[in-house]
Amino acid sequence: MPDDLMRPLADVMAPIDRARGLPNAHYTDPATIAAENRAVLETTWAALAVGADVPEPGDAKPIEFLGQPLLLLRDEDGTIRVFFNICRHRGMILVEEPRRIEGAIRCPYHSWCYSKSGRLVATPHVGGPGQNAHAGIDRATLGLSEVRSHIWRDVVFINLSGDAPAFEELHADLLKRWAEFEQPQYHGGADSSFTLEVATNWKLAVENYCESYHLPWVHPSLNTYSRLEDHYHIEAPGQFSGQGTYVYRQLIGEDGKTFPDFAGLSDHWDAGAEYIALYPNVLLGVHRDHAYAIVLEPVAHDCTREHVHIYYPTPETDDALRATNSAQWRSVFEEDIFVVEGMQRGRAASGFDGGRFSPAMDGPTHLFHAWIASRIDAAGA
Template sequence: MEKNHKIRSLSDILDIKKLMNVDKPIETANGLPNQCYTSKEYLEYERDRIFCDKWTVIGVGNSIPNPGDAKPYNLLGIPLMIVRDKDLKIRVFHNVCSHRGFKLLDKPCTLKNVIRCPYHSWSYDFKGNLLATPHIGGLNIHNSDKFNKNQSNLKEVRSKIWMDIIFVNINANEIDFEDYIKPLEDRWSRFINHDDQKLLVHSNDYGSFDLTVKCNWKFAIENYCESYHLPTIHPELNKVSNINDHYHIQGLPNRFAGQGSEKYEQPVKGNKKFDTFNNWEKKSLKNSEYIALFPNVMIGLHIDHFYVFWLEPIGINKTKEHMQMYYIGEKSANGEELKDLRKENARFWKDVMLEDISAIEGMQEGRGSPTYNGGNFSPVMDQPTHQFHKWVANSLI
């Protein structure tokens, strides 16, 4: 019999002492060890301890706007399925038939009345209840006293929608989402409230783009958290919103980090501007904030628009980045008179994200060095990035 190579613990993959060094004060801490960016065995461990244990983003509600809309999602080998039911509620299920384990959904679609398995036609409603079991008792006998349908419903995943972002907690062991998101909502209460959140509308014409990058997902978060790289990676942006105009954001208890700017200028075309949030405090009209909500979503909040930039890990050194843009009200989001302004705003953000690719892919290539010890941090400039490293390390340990 072939020897079992199953990983027994994290210490089989990397040096735990190096991982513990991450949690030291920033002046003496190291970053995460190389294996956290290069080891496929580590990625398997990370999938369970971070992506399954935590509130993880797998998409946005706008991607399935109508009843019956459904799409599959693969979380590092775990097949999931996102469905909007007839009551317009978004539900997430394990994308597998309870009969013989066949994958139910292969591509995005609009279902009519049921989720039907292509293998033996077992069918489920949009709430996951098993409805039909053709020929289960023999030819043309579709029910059986020996089989209880209620015990074979689809397995629903714990999920929550916030600002149209779809969060899941696959292992159902994280704190309630309301408690999880409260520190960020408290911080942003001076900008927006729950009524303002309801005003957000996705832009259908210039509201999304995807980028595939050749690096580990964590590099995108690390880079997003800090403004230290503005002068070198974003020279044009730095002219408008200088590094000196930025401030650090560290959201305790250690669930998010990022940066803010005090020099945001609303996009203008002629005399046209986007509508703005109603409750934004007057003394902060030029503030914008860029939050990485751990593990895998980056959010940009401005007085006149909001974006969701979420990460889909494909492999240890491959990530898909998904950008979704929202505005305040239908006129700003989809009105014809502001179409050119939306186009320009989307182009601006795509250019910024494209500029970051050289940085995050360069860090991935650098992790091939056996002498690299995880790196050091600037005690002044790298505090939010160090916070993310600590969050990962503590989640693993």
């Protein structure tokens, strides 16, 4: 790549006191974004969905990710799998809407059928009328094409390229940091998940989530008790970044009820909480009594769906308290919408050079920019 084209990425990867943010093209130009997607979303572990999207064996959910038709499926053994949502015969889409698959997955075109584990089990008339087999069609090699996947904290991660390091190896630092939370967690159900469609590039949602700098102005209610000065940076270059707080206020219902705590947590979590962006596209939060995951779906260069899911330490929690918790988090996340949409609109300004970072306040966000730039640089995109 010519030096003059590489210069902006070098500026992004520079030390924070002189770094600039990603150029406008990374938020507005389809060609630039397509190359970026290959470098930062296809060749690492990107978040696709959560296991709660397919809670029972046979549950299937078609998902389009980066234009790829995928199928999230829980098989008969309860294992979550991700397949390309296409028949191996002529590439027909297999499942159009989320549903429970009772028997086989049947292609609506020529009725080729697949088991829930992906095996090709039926090929009607493939050898001619009434002949359901043919020497040239080897069913053993024509099962559904499976996408490499991994489940952590109920988040379904996929590696489209198939060659990323093992998830446990790549994210060993975060697994160690949150080892206390490696215990059962339970999705709160229908009232504990919601989706926000936001007119912004997915990266701006990550950038905003990473830092606490905006709290006094964007989240004034939250800032009344968990103030800017109560927060600390979380910085793991090339992996994740975010913020923590020393002041988490547990939700208390009108009857004095609270959610039960996760078991065996250290004293830090009595009033502490952490909010981490695990690169590239999942936002995670942990507290003594609940956790959440936000899967960012990059719909278009200027459109992102934020899929929010809230989890608890026990399968049964108070209905009213759970609904209040969900409503409070929704309100907080909605407060961020005008910010990320405003930054997206701002990227149309030809005079914007990527912006600057506060060396004291923007470290977690700069790390995300630098990670994006380094992966594009390494890929030669």
